[in-house]
Amino acid sequence: MPFIPHTAEDVAEMLASINADTIEELFDEIPADLKCGRLEGVPPGLSEMEITRLMMERAEKDGLYLNFIGAGAYEHHIPAAVWQITTRGEFYSSYTPYQAEASQGTLQLLYEYQTMMASLTGMDISNASMYDGASALAEAALMAVRLHKTSNRILIPKTVHPIYRSVVHAIVSNQGIEVVELPYCQESGQTLSESLAAFGQKEFAALIIPQPNFFGVLEQVDALTDWAHSKNALAIGVVNPIALAMLTPPGEWGSHGADIAVGEGQPLGIPLSSGGPYFGFMACKKALVRQIPGRIIGRTNDLDNKTGFVLTLQAREQHIRRSKATSNICTNQGLMVTAATIHMALLGPEGLRRVAAQSYTNTQALIEQMEELAGVKRVFSGPVFHEAALSLPLPAESVLQTMKEQRILGGLDLQAHYPEIGNAILVCATETKTAGDLKNYTEQLKQALNS
């Protein structure tokens, strides 16, 4: 019996103690007409050897590709130690650290994580993580509305990841919150504060500012942050954590800094894995701490005055406040944050900076090589970090299809979300790409365009 240790003798002794004849008798409070009998549609069990064969066959069918897609999920090198330590049973199979004395490992690690994320984002505090970047952004919007009190309007640029926008819409619209989308400059690919006057006439709770934005373009974050503050609204930064090793953190944007910073934590040591599990991060100014959702770890002392760590400010959370909680969220992404913390510790400030610098350099090199091909050019003039939109002389779909046959994922077709741009792809080259990879890419793109 897989994963059940009972011998026949055990079962007999246990039933005798309970004073029941059969295990089935223990289900006698369930009305007979509700019992389902045999499960149909569930295949018979496999041995570990058989399921290994099946999973390996399916994996081999999918194969491996040279990947140049980014668009919110980025391929980076993950040091071997990260997942070897993360999947130790004591991290992998432990529960939420409610029993602090039996969870000091996870709690201290989360405190270290909060410190690292607060510093990376330039904010005062960080929570212990959210589900993913998109839902973290939705929670930041809800937080801003709770703080503003008189406006339930959120401004979100069209340069924010289109799926993030739809997730924000799906989550906040239940609470009657109005989400207003802002246009971008078709030339620079940026959200320009000078074109926002019309949107600022009516009160709003927050302006969301992506950095870099979905097109890979860097926004003029100082002007946008100051504009939001001049309208008595919060500024919420949506940022890439690798880019923060190179770019001004949200806490230093404009005259007073953004108020909340969120983003997708995946680039910090989490494999692409078809979209999850990842983790979202959320950091904010100290004054907002009682409105931040999710778990928070604090440092304190034990009875002998020794330093220790506990879950704190739990009075905000659903298990205490029930219907009056700041959010219904009950979990963080503990294991993912374990990996991210170890990842950041292994890379350190200089390692993280180099990952960012090499990703930037590779993308610049790739853009230059691509622009040498006839009819290929950058869509936007704004500066980029490690991703860029390039227009093609042929429909993107067929070009990407041809490249895929050479086992290259050439980028993301922008047609579905930004039809106004025409034939264009979003391309990303992180530090994982060699000079040979870039050359291979350009060569295959050239052939696809000529075929």
Add this chain to the structure above:
Amino acid sequence: MLIFEHSRPGRRNYSQSPATTTTDTGNIPKNLLRKTPPLLPEVSEMDAVRHYTRLSQKNFSIDTEFYPLGSCTMKYNPRACNSLAMLPQYISRHPLAPEDTGQGFLACLYDLQEILKSVTGMAAVSLTPMAGAQGELIGVMMIRAYHESRGDTARTEIIVPDAAHGTNPATAVMCGYKVVEISTDKEGNVDMAALKAAVGPQTAGLMLTNPSTLGVFEKNVSEMSRIVHEAGGLLYYDGANLNAVLGKVKPGDMGFDVIHINLHKTFSTPHGGGGPGSAPVGVAERLLPFIPVPIVAYEEGKYHWITEKERPQSIGRLSAHMGNAGVLLRAYVYVRLLGADGMHRVSEYATLNANYLMVELRKSGFEIAYPTRRASHEFIVTLKDIKDRTGVTAMNLAKRLLDKGYHAPTTYFPTLVPECLLIEPAETESKETLDAFVTAMKEILVEIEEQPDMVKAAPHNMPLRKLDDVKAARELDLTWKPSS
């Protein structure tokens, strides 16, 4: 010692990041460039490995201790589930890679959807929710979308039993509903008179956990279903306790319209120190149009995503990609290892273990909250009399259990039983472990009588003694600072 305290300026790991020394930032304007490096530790690989290995050793975990944590289903997490989900092709697949480059991956997801449909009796399943609370949110959003699609906008209330998880009322509020709490009768069932009084044309739905968090099966569930449906409301099944009835009862057969399943409980994906979870939602026929996307379909020999295009009334997307895909793969390996027979056995042995432990603890002198009922896969011990007599609380006993090498049961939940311990020994624990746990509980019972102050000051054998929660909340210290 914190990792930052191991840090030395200039120490770093040369093999794990690019060799580049360039600081070229091209055409990026100066005001957009970071001026001071982030506060990350500068340590060697060995420093980091030692530090985090040592931290891990300060944790309790299923791999090291018995974890009788009620309503959390802390069963063994098979290692094969992890190693097979981490095959290179699965973990390096980009979420936006074309469907035809992920047919093997999609086949696993499709099979999992079908198996979950079979065991729950629902018409369709979406795998996207990333945690139990998000599954609930999505479920209640679908209830709302259903009523709105019919122009039935007067429904403003969600009914929740007082024994429910805190996420239930919090979720209803996030969906813009008013929460109506109904009481529980002496036998641990939902008070039917209270339910009848609460339903009406304003009722959008009822959220129910069955077996409930009191550890008993709601015998009147069919009647409850009839009452709520006749009033025009829908029934939501919180799958937190599905482990107790897996292969015995299907939520669909109990009349539920929408459900969520906690894969990190019933389907053995790891709790990971507090996530990631994964909570697929299942729907009955009438909620099909509203199911969240993407879901996987199989047509003409190919797997493909169903998106907003095919489901224009969908409540939409709740995650940037495909939920917690890696967790789904772990659950898939688990269900294939179990097969149909194994699934029947999950609830059978979980229930056997719970009833055995309940009876043994009762024989040892502990008071059971609902002594006339069968335990489902969990049950409640109340220390009310002990506390009144000796001042020793459920939390004191919980902390004393840590000293004896057992994780504490769930304490003070559900809130309606005073001084309660909610105890759930999952099916993967052996009789010897349960017997040893009973012995430890008996020892504590003696200690409570003979040295109550020692029990009140527990734990004594952990790396730290009792921690000061009040100080933590009053003097917030949430990040390390170099001077501190």
